Amino acid sequence: MKKNYDIIVFDLDGTITASDLGITNSIKYALNYFGLEKDNESLKRHIGPALSATFREYVGDDEEKIQLAIKKYREYYVDQGGMLENEVYEGVEETLKEIKNRGKKIILASSKPMVFCEKILQHFKLDKYFDFIGGSNLDETRCKKVEVITYSLENIGEVPGANVLMVGDREYDILGAKELGIDSVGVLFGYGDKEELENAGATYIIEKMTDILEIV
Template sequence: MSKYDVILFDLDGTVTDSKLGIAKSVQYSLSKYDIMVENLDDLEKFIGPPLLDSFQEFYLFDETKANEAVKHFREYFSKQGIFENAVYPKLPELLEELKKLNKTLIIATSKPTVFAKKILDHFNLSQYFSSIVGSNLDGTRTSKSEVINFVLSTLPNISKKNIVMVGDRKHDILGARQNGLDSIAVTYGYGTTEEFKKAEPTYYAESIDDLLELLK
């Protein structure tokens, strides 16, 4: 029996494969600055981390310009990119199984809560999660550590030993550690072997089946 009663799930690259919508939204935003990126694979690195940080890190935008770039991203994303997205095969079955085992499932994402809710409603997955926690549209609570910290504040009577974070990028693993939680790195998402080696997750899951074995 898994000791985890509460399971926090990242959204992008963990529950849904959101590459197309995110990459196209970044592509649209960058085009406003005459930066043309033809190959969407080059924008894969934007999946997971807070957007503001990514525009600064990968394109050396200052904070003002990065904030503006995030606004352009949302122009495309809110209308179109949000649904250029797919649920990973077997994921609904995993959630169904975990609910049967009376696990509490929570979404913990750096994506704004309002978009996360829309996506989960669209794919009929909201029913599995007791809460959906993301960042705020005003740019606060964007780091994974802050998101997890907020989730924990809503679970005062549960020991951290009984809570685990599941995600596909180093930010999920590091955010879990900063909050004293175990973590599971799913390798079917967008994280690299190299980043996981450095982040040191508690467990690895190479597939949804592996994940179920670890969680049930």
């Protein structure tokens, strides 16, 4: 039986935009500073989690090194244009437009810093479809998916419940939704795969963005 979802929560990287080039270039730039060389393909698995978790894997638990790596990452991401080495997935805008036409609320819940989320959606002229754009803080707080979903829902005056649907491409999106008792959609065109999304317990799995219109 089809549920009447009133609020649709979207992830950003791997769900709204294909952002791997800018993110992996930024990680490479930071790792090069530490004398570490990695190829873009091997770094794609880091799209989704917080940067601190990514760099801890390479530089260890030294917080000063982790923060320096994040600083170098943002030198490329912000100052050298990595943020906009990015493109919107096919069907995204028409899907967002139709969801709004159906009278539903759309919010963003990303582990990316909120200021960057806003700039990316503004750049692609998608911000007009969102009732709230939520992300982490620049200091890497509020970066867990469950935290940012909660934050975004609170900012539109809603509490998690059966009328909320989370859409994302990685297990973090699915598990964060599950922790809040929210149904979820796993998308196969992002950076996770079917096995990851199924193991995480996605309520639905879709192959293209417009498929979500059959659910909401």
